[in-house]
Amino acid sequence: MPLPSPLATLAASPIAWRVNARARRGPYGPRQASVLSHAAFARAKAEITRWPGYAPTPLLALPGLAKALGIGALWFKDEGKRFGLKSFKALGGAYAVLRQVQKVIAARTGIADAPSADIAAGKYRHYTKDVTVACATDGNHGRSVAWGAATFGCRCVITIHAGVSQGRADAIARYGAEVRRIKGNYDDSVRQAAEDAKANGWIIVSDTSWPGYMEIPKDVMQGYALMADEAMAQLGAERPTHLFLQAGVGGMAAAVAAHFWEAMGAARPRVVLCEPDKAACLFASVAEGRAATIAGDLDTVMAGLAAGETSPLAWEILEDCADAAMTVGDAAAGPAMQLLAAGVGSDPPVVAGESAVCTLGCLAGAMRDPAIAKALELDARSTVLLFGSEGDTDPALYETLVGRPADQVRAA
Numbered sequence: 001m002p003l004p005s006p007l008a009t010l011a012a013s014p015i016a017w018r019v020n021a022r023a024r025r026g027p028y029g030p031r032q033a034s035v036l037s038h039a040a041f042a043r044a045k046a047e048i049t050r051w052p053g054y055a056p057t058p059l060l061a062l063p064g065l066a067k068a069l070g071i072g073a074l075w076f077k078d079e080g081k082r083f084g085l086k087s088f089k090a091l092g093g094a095y096a097v098l099r100q101v102q103k104v105i106a107a108r109t110g111i112a113d114a115p116s117a118d119i120a121a122g123k124y125r126h127y128t129k130d131v132t133v134a135c136a137t138d139g140n141h142g143r144s145v146a147w148g149a150a151t152f153g154c155r156c157v158i159t160i161h162a163g164v165s166q167g168r169a170d171a172i173a174r175y176g177a178e179v180r181r182i183k184g185n186y187d188d189s190v191r192q193a194a195e196d197a198k199a200n201g202w203i204i205v206s207d208t209s210w211p212g213y214m215e216i217p218k219d220v221m222q223g224y225a226l227m228a229d230e231a232m233a234q235l236g237a238e239r240p241t242h243l244f245l246q247a248g249v250g251g252m253a254a255a256v257a258a259h260f261w262e263a264m265g266a267a268r269p270r271v272v273l274c275e276p277d278k279a280a281c282l283f284a285s286v287a288e289g290r291a292a293t294i295a296g297d298l299d300t301v302m303a304g305l306a307a308g309e310t311s312p313l314a315w316e317i318l319e320d321c322a323d324a325a326m327t328v329g330d331a332a333a334g335p336a337m338q339l340l341a342a343g344v345g346s347d348p349p350v351v352a353g354e355s356a357v358c359t360l361g362c363l364a365g366a367m368r369d370p371a372i373a374k375a376l377e378l379d380a381r382s383t384v385l386l387f388g389s390e391g392d393t394d395p396a397l398y399e400t401l402v403g404r405p406a407d408q409v410r411a412a
């Protein structure tokens, strides 16, 4: 069968790959369990699934695309439908904001774990209104933190860097957050937000960790694990042989990989980390054997993945279970988005944003090169799960890259 033309373009996009010699296939280890565990996850799940508007996001089977790629099955978890925020990030930042607000309430009233519905209804307004949560973001995490702050009644300051589009900034401001734009890249904005928070007594709710700052990013990642949990339930008894996971700082990939690993033990899926070639800090981490930092302006169209500093917490998990790392060029984003929008064969049309499709670029590249496919054990028996981590979070950019607005894609 001739390749659909965006797939031919996609498969021709340059990729790089490397195997992680440190990956192991034993049971979920204590090192990982000290970061994320099903026990701690139970609390996040009980909380988030109670929030108004909660519904599991769809898990789509894409048999047409799987066949065109040469694999047995392809599943796509569509996070574009996550709450009203259009990305999986809604699960992490907002949950971590709630946990911080609950801690403030506990410290001031002695009431531990005040119910989120009561907090959202303003019962503790007196205590929450002077709390300010803050973070740096390339868009989606800040939107989640701002949404959490608006829902749970506290103030919010979000720092963005030069490369964040105005559309993304406006989407954050719509939740009532103060948005501050700085010069520099994502990592500069993380440092600036931390400095401002220290000077003003704000609580930083970051999606990345650093030495001495680990607890809040754990909550963020524990929230992300819900999408892996939903996917496992939606798959029934089936389990993927491969997870292709996109990475910015690595928190999402770590949360998903850990959730599958803890559930499946030594039979866990192969994990392939995927990044844009301009912001490949996990790729560097695999080479260096530590949570690596890379330099540069990180200027990639896959804005959610534009991070140069690996989260040390994420690395605690990924060092042992990321079997390989790949990078793909920005040129892959448009064709991958178009391919999903058009659907192959009878596949449904899917609205996937720039950061959602990095994995499809890497998977197509791997299937084009027999040596890579063999090394990653990818063949017609493989069943691959991808996480469509965002929908059209930047609608104008989506329309530019796909050639039609998301509404038209959905209506097709």
Ligand SMILES: Cc1ncc(COP(=O)(O)O)c(C=O)c1O
Residues within 6 Å of the ligand: 087, 089, 138, 140, 141, 207, 246, 247, 248, 249, 250, 251, 252, 253, 303, 304, 305, 307, 355, 356, 389, 390
């Ligand atoms: C849409 C999207 N996908 C993936 C990621 C990567 O997540 P992480 O930075 O935890 O690796 C992000 C991060 O902002 C994102 O916004």
